[in-house]
Amino acid sequence: MSNQIKIPRGTQDILPGQTEKWQLIEAKARELCERYQYREIRTPIFEHTELFQRGVGDTTDIVQKEMYTFTDRGDRSLTLRPEGTAAAVRSFVENKMFGNPNQPVKLYYMGPMFRYERPQAGRFRQFVQFGVEAMGSADPAIDAEVISLAMGIYQELGLKKLKLVVNSLGDKESRTAHREALVNHFKPRIGEFCNDCQNRLEKNPMRILDCKADRDHELMKSAPSIIDYLTDESAQYFNKVTKYLTDLGIGFEIDANLVRGLDYYNHTAFEIMSNAEGFGAITTLCGGGRYNGLVEEIGGPETPGIGFALSIERLLAALEAEGVELPVKEEIDCYLVSLGDEAKDYTVGLLHKLRMAGFSVERDYLDRKIKAQFKAADRVNARYVAVLGENELKENKINLKSMADGEQTELPLESFIEKFKEISR
Numbered sequence: 001m002s003n004q005i006k007i008p009r010g011t012q013d014i015l016p017g018q019t020e021k022w023q024l025i026e027a028k029a030r031e032l033c034e035r036y037q038y039r040e041i042r043t044p045i046f047e048h049t050e051l052f053q054r055g056v057g058d059t060t061d062i063v064q065k066e067m068y069t070f071t072d073r074g075d076r077s078l079t080l081r082p083e084g085t086a087a088a089v090r091s092f093v094e095n096k097m098f099g100n101p102n103q104p105v106k107l108y109y110m111g112p113m114f115r116y117e118r119p120q121a122g123r124f125r126q127f128v129q130f131g132v133e134a135m136g137s138a139d140p141a142i143d144a145e146v147i148s149l150a151m152g153i154y155q156e157l158g159l160k161k162l163k164l165v166v167n168s169l170g171d172k173e174s175r176t177a178h179r180e181a182l183v184n185h186f187k188p189r190i191g192e193f194c195n196d197c198q199n200r201l202e203k204n205p206m207r208i209l210d211c212k213a214d215r216d217h218e219l220m221k222s223a224p225s226i227i228d229y230l231t232d233e234s235a236q237y238f239n240k241v242t243k244y245l246t247d248l249g250i251g252f253e254i255d256a257n258l259v260r261g262l263d264y265y266n267h268t269a270f271e272i273m274s275n276a277e278g279f280g281a282i283t284t285l286c287g288g289g290r291y292n293g294l295v296e297e298i299g300g301p302e303t304p305g306i307g308f309a310l311s312i313e314r315l316l317a318a319l320e321a322e323g324v325e326l327p328v329k330e331e332i333d334c335y336l337v338s339l340g341d342e343a344k345d346y347t348v349g350l351l352h353k354l355r356m357a358g359f360s361v362e363r364d365y366l367d368r369k370i371k372a373q374f375k376a377a378d379r380v381n382a383r384y385v386a387v388l389g390e391n392e393l394k395e396n397k398i399n400l401k402s403m404a405d406g407e408q409t410e411l412p413l414e415s416f417i418e419k420f421k422e423i424s425r
Helices: 019-036 049-055 061-066 085-094 140-156 172-192 195-203 205-210 232-247 312-321 341-356 370-379 390-394 416-423
Strands: 046-048 069-071 077-080 105-114 126-135 162-168 266-274 284-290 305-311 332-338 361-363 382-388 397-402 408-412
Touching: 019 105, 019 126, 019 140, 019 312, 046 049, 046 085, 049 061, 049 077, 049 085, 085 105, 085 126, 085 305, 126 140, 126 312, 140 162, 140 232, 140 266, 140 284, 140 305, 140 312, 162 232, 172 195, 172 205, 195 205, 232 266, 266 305, 266 312, 284 312, 305 312, 332 341, 332 370, 341 361, 341 382, 341 390, 341 416, 370 382, 382 390, 382 416, 390 397, 397 416, 408 416
Parallel strands: 332 361, 332 382
Antiparallel strands: 046 077, 069 077, 105 126, 126 305, 162 266, 266 284, 284 305, 382 397, 397 408
16 A cells, blocks of 8 residues: 555545535525525636736735646646636626626536645635625625625524624725825834735735734734725715615624735625634634626626625534534435345346336345345435345235334335335325
């Protein structure tokens, strides 16, 4: 085994037993999107690097440190997608979805994303995101809708210890005034901050507020709040969003330092966190916000947009922290037990017919004795076991046993499938 190849660092195998939980979460997300009228979009796993440089922003940690970028044989720079919004917006522009009669265009996606980060609990280099984008409306009601959809996924899966934090990043005018205040605030003592923050001071000072290395610095706590620099229009917009959240019965906190990690956000920004004990240092489950201006940045017409993305790995960790058991179905309808070569041969065709009739069925493939076959039926949680021996085959009969109460029924072999449909309902 010395030449055994191991899984790359920061990735994981999701094995049977776990995949069922993933499928259940994915099904819940899809079902909720159907209720809210969001439709699925599937974009490539890699895109031109420029898309993320322009879309996510040159000054972000993602673009500067975390992207998996490679040059293909045609000497083109390509990047494995680190997030889903830029790709969805690129597709929106390229496929001229802004011309669709039904506006806003409401999309969702689900799939792997890639970031080169130091792996730790709840953080992988390949991780799965579910995300939602609504493009084409500047109505604060759609902000509230997007937030309620995100909260709905967690709540309907059984999570209770959730905290929703919201902020406004304002419009261009608000951010210009706030930017100036931040530069004046940090500049005299910027030498006390990390190299990244020193670079951010001129390029994008708001990014300093998102720094993990310097988050405990005293200047962070006294930094000017964006809320104090909102224009009347931005303040009214944010008030409408918070009013709608209250109308929907969604509790929230306002955090003036919430800036989100991507450059394209403006107006509403939000995060959903887990308050569960023992959840770990990274409490954020989901983040999102409004990105008016991103569609134009990627070459489309002026189109407002809002969205969020959540990590399925973090969602699973939150469920575990709260002790929520997902109702995963772990049983099969019937296990076929056979004795003797002829009966064994017959079960091959019978197994197929039962499956074609819509049942989940299994049989023995290891030539085991009858006792071991019954044990195998038990391990796969078979609701019924159908026993076929040489004698039953001669008499055109099959013995059906209910594993719940041990009740046995002898049924005619030729009408077994019809009878089983009635019995197993």
